[in-house]
Structure formats: C-alpha cells, structure tokens
Amino acid sequence: MVQKYQSPVRIYKYPFELVMAAYERRFPTCPQIPVFLGSEVLHESRSADGAVHVVERSCRLRVEAPRLLRKIAGVEHVVFVQRNVLNWRERTLLIEAHNETFASRVVVKENCSYSVHPENEDWTCFEQSASLDVRSFFGFENALEKIAMKQYTANIKRGKEVIEHYLSELLSQGISHMPRWTPSPACKEGARSLTEPGAHGAPDAMGHSSNPGPVPEAILGPDDKLDAEYIERCLGHLTPLQESCLVQLRLWLQETHKGKIPKDEHILRFLRARDFHLDKARAMLCQSLSWRRQHQVDLLLQTWRPPALLEEFYAGGWHYQDTDGRPLYILRLGHMDTKGLMKAVGEEALLQHVLSVNEEGQKRCEGNTKQFGRPISSWTCLVDLEGLNMRHLWRPGVKALLRMIEVVEDNYPETLGRLLIVRAPRVFPVLWTLVSPFINENTRQKFLIYSGSNYQGPGGLVDYLDRDVIPDFLGGDCVCNVPDGGLVPKSLYLTEEEQEHADQLRQWRETYQAASVFRGAPHEVAVEILEAESVITWDFDILRGDVVFSLYHTKQAPGPGPLEPTDRDRVPGASCSLVESPLVCREGESIQGSHVTRWPGVYLLQWRMRGPDSVACSLQGSEDVLPALHSPGPRCKLLYYYEVLASEDFRGSMSSLESCTSGFSQLSATTSSTSSGQSHSSSLVSR
Template identity: 65%
Template sequence: MKQYTSNIKKGKEIIEYYLKQMEEEGLTHLPRWTPTTKQQECLTSTSDHSTSPALNIPTVNSTDGHNSRDSHPTSSSPPEPLSSTPDDKLEADYIKRYLGDLTPLQESCLIRLRQWLQETHKGKIPKDEHILRFLRARDFNIDKAREILCQSLTWRKQHQVDYLLSTWSPPQVLHDYYAGGWHHHDKDGRPLYVLRLGQMDTKGLVRALGEESLLRHVLSINEEGLRRCEENTKIFGRPISSWTCLVDLEGLNMRHLWRPGVKALLRIIEVVEANYPETLGRLLILRAPRVFPVLWTLVSPFIDENTRKKFLIYAGNDYQGPGGLVDYIDKEVIPDFLGGECLCEVPEGGLVPKALYRTPEELESEDIRLWTETIYQSASVFKGAPHEVLVQIVDASSVITWDFDVCKGDIVFNIYHSKRAPQVPKRDTLGAHGITSPVCNNVQLIDKAWQLGRDYSMVESPLTCKEGESVQGSHVTRWPGFYILQWKFHNMPACATSSLPRVDDVLASLQVSSHKCKVMYYTEIIGSEDFRGSMTSLESSHSGFSQLSAATTSSSQSHSSSMVSR
C-alpha cells in the first residue's frame, strides 16, 4: 500500500505539470476520453493478466523505492503485448544503477531528448549519462539542453574528440613539466585529479607547445575522466558521473598572470565548459596565495555559476583542520606534498628550458596542423551556389558512403551521375579513392549549360535536411563514370495564397534567407566486396562514446541503395 501511495503521488505530480502547461496555452476544456471497441478489448485483456485479484490495482514489485516497469502476468499464457516500447521508459534498476535519482519529469525529459536524437542523429547517439549531463546543466530545459548538446556533438565530430585517448600522444615536454595527474578517488568514489598549478611554468609550456597542444592535452584529461567515471560506476555499484579536482596553488605568483598564458587558460575554460558540463563534482583549491584574487577576477566570469558553487577555496594551511581536505578525501590517499602519507606521482613541474621554446611561426604551424587533422570537411552553401563534391567510379557496384551534419540553415542533398567529367576548379585535385579535396569551402561542378536528363541524371530522390540534423547513407553505383554529391540551399515553401501568411512563417523565411548554410561532411568509396558489414564509412560510429543504432547497422550490411539513415 505504501508503494501504491507513492505511485499515486508521482502520477499526481505529472498530471499537475501538464495541467499547468495547458492552462498556459489557454486550454480550459477537454472532452472526456472514451475508448473504441478495440481499445476496450485490449484494456480488458491487459486487466485480466496484470492486476491483483483482491484490489484490482496494478501489481507492484519493488524493493528500492521505484515501481518495477516489468509486467508480471499471473497466468501461464503469454501476456498481451504492451503498447509501450523499451525506448519510451527506463527501468528502475537501470536508473538507480547508472543515472542516480531522477524525478518522473526529469526521466521524461531524458527520454524525449534521447528520442529526438535517435530521429536526427542515428548511428551517433551518446549514452544516457552524457545526455543527462547537458540536461542538468540547463535545469532540464529540453530546448536549451538540445541546443548545447548538438553543438557539442558537432564539435566532437569535427575535431575527432571520440578518438583522442587512442590518438593523442603528449609531447615529452608535457610528461616532464605538466604538473597534473590522476590520483586514486575521493570519499564519494569520484576519480581524483591533482593539479599543482603553482609549480607549473605556464609561460614556458605555451612557448614550447602552443595553445592548441595544451588545449588538446586538457581535453584528453577530460576524456580520461569520463572513462574513469564509467569504470568507478562499475566498481562501486552506483552512478558516478563526475570527478574531483584538487588544485595546489603553492608557488602561484605574478608570472602566472602572463597575458598569453591567461588567454590560453580562458580558452581552455570556455571549451571545457561548453562540452563537459556537470562533469566536475568538486574543485578543492588549496594554499591560495595573495595573488589568487587577481587570477580569480580574470577567470571567474568564464565559469558557469553552477560550476562556481562547487569550488572550495582554502588559504594557507586552513585545509588541514576540520572542514578541510579530510572531509572529502580519505587520509590514506592525501598526497605527501600536502602533509599526507601517500606518495603522489604527479610531476613537480618546474621551469621549461628556453632551449625548448619555439618561434611564433612554428607554433602557428603546429596549431593549424593539430586542428586540421580531421577526416571531415566544412563547406558553405549559399542561395544559387550549392556545394558539390566529385566522385569518380571506375568499377560499377562500388558503394559511395557519406556522413554529414547540417550545422546551419536547411539544405537539400542530391546525388547525380554523368558520363562526362565536369570541369574541376584548378586548385582541386582528385585525391585517393577519386574524391576531391577542395581548398575553398564552396565548389560548384555542374556547368550551368548542362541540362538534367541530357548531360547528367539524378540517381537518388532529393533529401531535405534541417539545421541540426545528422545524416548517414550509402549508394550502390550501377554505372562507372562521375558522381556528384550536392548540398543545395533549401528555399522556404511559399505561404498559401488562400490566407494571410503567419508571422512565424515570415520570420523563419527571413532568417533562412539572410544567412548562409553550413555543412560538415565526410565521403568514402568502398568496394562492393568490402562493404558488407563494414562501418569504415561511418567514422563517428567507431567510438565507445557512440551507440551505433540497429537501424544503421542493418542498413550498412545490405547492398540496397540507401539515401540516408536519419
């Protein structure tokens, strides 16, 4: 009965929430719902199998305060199929084990955002824990969370962050002079990262490595933190979604306020805040010197308010008493340089030798190299100026695959075939596999004098893609020759003439027409004998960060021509 009462309270909370929404929308009356004959039969059948004979209420089986989502039929015959699917609900045990406490409304927000991602980002759906971080960062406002999550997914894809742990090899300078590293865990089971910022030569590191190398190293630390959180979740048997950072500021002085160093620090904070929300559980700042308020004044405006609430700052040796470090970290793992007995293998830092400094030109070249090492290309699409990519096919039955994101605006995706070679811009050359690598970010290949049906033909139906959508697909070629992948500006449909245009339609039309569209894409050719079961065309699906959908997997294993998996 207690569990039944608890379920009633949860149901009341949900009902009151939606009643309030209807009031805000001006709805004052809804007709009483009456089931159809088929629905009545279904309800009767379900009631016979899943209700308690004594009380005629749904049977509840729970030991942890959550009602079980599983059906327990009392008859030996198979239960009637339920109308819901595993995608529109979460198991209570799963929530408790991996996600933590969620109210019914928070659970609903997670499910709705995940379903939206499944519709628009098939093949690259982040795990529930990752989606939940973005929802929590925006107080479960779905629209705001969806916006920053989509931006982050595009960023991860463009810079191949999913592969960072396997591809990033820190230079020796970082091994020797970057005074930071992982060190056991705190009392809550969170991974513990120790940073001896006061002992670090920020100027020397920037002069020796450049801003981008430092940023990439910090990103690899965050990726490792996500991995350790998953590992600790398995070890401790409860959800651990964030880590603790311990920052020792002993030695911090005015040299740390070197302008380029502060600039690099602010950029790192900005990128981490945008792409790793709610991953910092607690930040312990120890031995803060007098110069710290100056540094705090510079960086605090760039830190989210929710993140700032997790900062605990101790001046001098205040961290050693009650309410200090021992409240958050077991005494056995307090680092030796903080008065503990645990040997900490974090490098001590020190001054970077000037012999390792590089010239501004060398640093700029290295920065460009780091962030242009990506399989994806970006292109702008304007009204009347589509972006086109040429693919030359020698053997029929080859498979052209693509993976692209619509970063801005709405576009129409087309594939054409021509026996004639289009005139390629002079600076473009056919790269490996016969795919162009355009230098500029907008290339047009189809000559204006060409006529559709005579000089070239359409081999797939046009696909309209909206801003924020992610598209994957493949096409099995029937003929050799030249195939052109085209991203074209999508013109808004004209308003109906029978009535005045709606304000929303006019504003949307103005917004689209006044901005260019942008896409980020990757294409590849695979031989038909190598295509079955191959996912090399879907690079973003290789990472453990992603969960490859069954729909995408099945489509990749067929030889049929497929425009997209969206």
C-alpha cells in the same frame, strides 16, 4: 506551449496476465487514487473469439486546483473519455484518453501501454506519455499549465504503487499465476455490445482516468526506451519530469541523429547544465556532438599520446577517489611552468591534453559506478596553488586558459563534482578575477578555496578526502605520483617557424571539418540556396583513401540516408539531379572548386568511397563505379570547408580559389601517409 511527458519503461517482474488481474482490481473504486470520483461505461465489445476486449468509458475527476481558479472555471470536477483495448492474444493493453471538459480551451492527451518484456516473457512493461496544451483559460494559462503538470507528475508514482499494491494482495491470497488466453468455443459468438460495467478502464497515474493519450508506438526494449529501474540504479534519482526529459531527448536523438548515440550519463549532464530545459539542452548537446564529430573526440583516448615533454612537466594526474567515490584529479598548478609549456608544445597540444583528461574522467566515473554500485557522474579536482606568481598571469597563457575553460564548459558540463583549491597565494584573486566570469555559475558553486594552511583542520580536506589518500606534499601519508612540474628549459621551446605552423594547424582545425567515408555510407553536406546565381565554393583534403566527389541539386531536403544510385541520372528540374560530374580524388590531394547555382533549393556535396575499378569523371563513368561502392571495406578520411557567396561577391574573395595549390595541403602532407600532396583546382560552373 505544449507540455509533453514521456515515461521511461517501467517493468513489473510478473507475467502480463497477473498484472492484468491486479489492474482489474482497481474497479469499481480505487481508494489509493482519491481524485477519481467514478466512471460510466459508454460502450464495450469483444471480438468473436474473445481475444480482444474494448471498453470506452467516461471518467469523472475532482479538480485539484486553488479555490479561486475552480470558482472562475465554474467546475468542481472534469470529465475524461478513455478507450481501453485489451488484446489477450498479443498480450497488450493499450489505453488512450482525452478530456471532454474545456476541450476547446485545454487539450489533454495521455496514453499508456502494458506489454510483454521483449527479453523476458514473464515480465511486463509499462509505458506512459502525455501532452498538455492550454490554449486559453481566462488569463490563467501559465498557472494552469504549472498546476496540471505538477499534479500529473506527483501522481505518476502513485499509479505504479497501485498496481504493486494489488499484485501484493494477489500474492498474499496465494494467486501467483494466471493462465494465458486460449480460444474458447464459448467466445466465438461474434462481437457483441455490453452495457454492464467492464473490468478494464481504471484511474491511473494522473489520478484520473485509466491513462489518457494517443495510440503508442510499439514497445521497444529497455535499451531503446530507458528502463525506470535502470535510471535509478545507474543514473541516480530523477523526478518524473526529469526522467521524461531524458527519455524524450534520447528518443529524439535516435530519430534524428546520424552516428553513435551518446551514453545516457552524457545526455543527462547536458540536461542538468540547462536545468532540464529540453530545448536548451538539445541545442547545447547537438552543438557539442557536432564539435566532437568535427574534432574526432570519441577517438581521443585511443589516438592521443602526450609528448614526452608534457609527461615530464605537466604537473597533473589521477589519484584514487574522494569520500563520495568520485575519481580524484590533482593539479599542482603553482609548480607548473605554463608559459614554458605553451612555448614548448603549443596551445593546441595543451588543449588536446586537457580534453584527454576530461575524457579519462568520464571513463573513470563509469568504472567507479560499477565498482561502488551507485551512480557516479562527476569527478573531483584538487588544485595546489603553492608557487603561483605573476609568471602564471602571462597574457597569452591566460588567453589560452580562457579558451580551454570555454571548450570544457560547452562540451563537458556537470562533469566537475567539486573543485578544492588549496594554498591560494595573494596573487590568486587577480587570476580569479580574470577567469571567473567565464565559468558557469553552477560550476563556480562547486569551488572550495583555502588560503594558507587552513585546509588541514576541520572543514578542510578531511571532509572530502580520506586521510590515507591526502597527498604527502599536503601533509598526508599517501605518496602522490603526480609529476613535480618545474621550469621548462628554453632550449626545448619551439622555433618561430614551428610555432607559426602550430598556429596554422589550430586555425585549420577550427575552420575545416573532419569526416569519415565508408563503403556504402557516403558523407553528405546539405547547402540550402534561397536565390539562384549564388556561388558554392569548396576546399577539401583527402587524408586517407580515394573518394568520388559529386554535387547534386534537389528541390527539397532529402530524407535520412545517402542518395541512392538510381537518383543519379535524373535530369535537372526533377526531384534530384546531378549538377557536377563526379570527380575522383586520390589520397593526399587537395581539391578546390566552385559552382554557380541555377536554381534555388538544396545542393548536396557528397563524398563516396572510390571503388577499386572506378575512373573519372563523367555521368556515364560514375555508373560503372556504383557497384563497387557498396561492398564492405575500410574508411576514407577527409577535411573539408565550404562557403556560399552571392555571385557579385565571389570574384576577388578569399573563397575564389584560382591557384593550383592550396595552402591547406600542407596539413595533408603532415597528416597522411603520402609524402607529397598533389593539388587540383576545379572551378566548375553549371551548364
């Protein structure tokens, strides 16, 4: 398995030329990096004008490994070949290297780059990346991999300290400025090869050569590749490997994710939840981002308004912060009629409210980070269980609680810093037995449970909350504005019909996906078909605006971005072809259809915003629509569902929609501005 390291952007607040002067002082020896045993220049050259200086050298490094491993390998040092390219005109230094020793068994590559900060020409950026691939090593592959990565990351900080040491040395000698390069007649003698030791090529963070690896990408600003100082100040202390995981995952999202990139604090929570296992964290985060997009969670704080009944009877609310600066949420669960709330507002409304609390918690963490000047990424919850009884163990209520726990665990990992449970009654162990298996082990370790009144003395709340924020109902002096809860009157319960509709709404939300369509930015879904004669079925409702729906076939998955208009007229069998005539779909309509595939490959379901003069629905008609689709304008909204069936399984299945009315159109009627939703059924078969 290839191990990779990617550093954040480290910034020296000194000009590039001064940093290069410090860099040169690392030669011919560097006492700060004792594993570097020496080097030999293999080749050195300069450009005709002297602007570019290239040095290639062989570097010897002492092997820091257990004696047994060194004895088996039969070496006490390893050799790396490095190549430095210093460009004075562009003010960059690119360093790349690879190992020569055991090159057939172990492949080590590293790159480093120094460049001018994109926003401040008097600062210098440093970036570093490396990869380690242990292909075979006498049966010690795993051991060598761990030793090498541990040694590498341990020396990363040392490499930065070396530059800072020589910068301080220059400043102490009164050298605080170095002139920038300008062409000199003496430098225009043409390229020449030199054999004397050069000034560029030093051992660096790995402790070995002056930084090995492939040629790096162009340096981006700290907003694109995280700045190490920003990480320390806003995210907290991370080990080099943890920094690397954060940078790699963020870069991966920038390259592959369509839509808004989550904040670094958000990405970091998923890495922590998976112990910085990059692949596991990536999978968890991608699933959560899909969930957020489907349920439009990013807009929840702007769109969710709790019913008045919830505001009156939901006994929870925010209350200052704990001693660590974490936002404090108080939940008087024992005073809350969970059964009554379920029957009065429904499970979906309760879940939405819980999600809004978690969204607000993240927002408050950001605010407290700025207020207290240190990273605060989680919040504290104080749960008062006085009054908890068997009514709270109502089976549908417990089932809903478990669902909420699952949703929060999957999508808000590492947001809970501490859970303080006070006045736990005798019935609490029964509830704990039911819910604890569904709570992540890392989260359970943050629970502190107090029974009776033992929360009042030493080791109790005073260890985590200042006395002036402990609520009055727990013996403190602070008036708490959290609602008292109480029994919900049965007269406020939903009728059976309303409850059934709420259940349908929840099922639809779990089945259908939400999408937004902007002018010039259609929504596309790629469906891979492995065998011909499959059936693609779809069902979607237009909640806002008018769209044009089309179906395309392509032999391979398309690249990022929507299909271009020039791709629309290609004939079947070409790289991309239109296989269903575009269908104009108006606001409030519910559309169902199916398509029998003729070829394997990738089929694209596409929704484009309808232009003001567009008309249905032929290949020629779609050409007239195209110019209007790329003008700026508002967005359309839709909910959709699709499925792929084998042709023999299609007839008689739930997806074989032959009626002119979709039951799902009821949702359209309640969520769109139109009072009635017309329906169309288009059982379309390829020609």
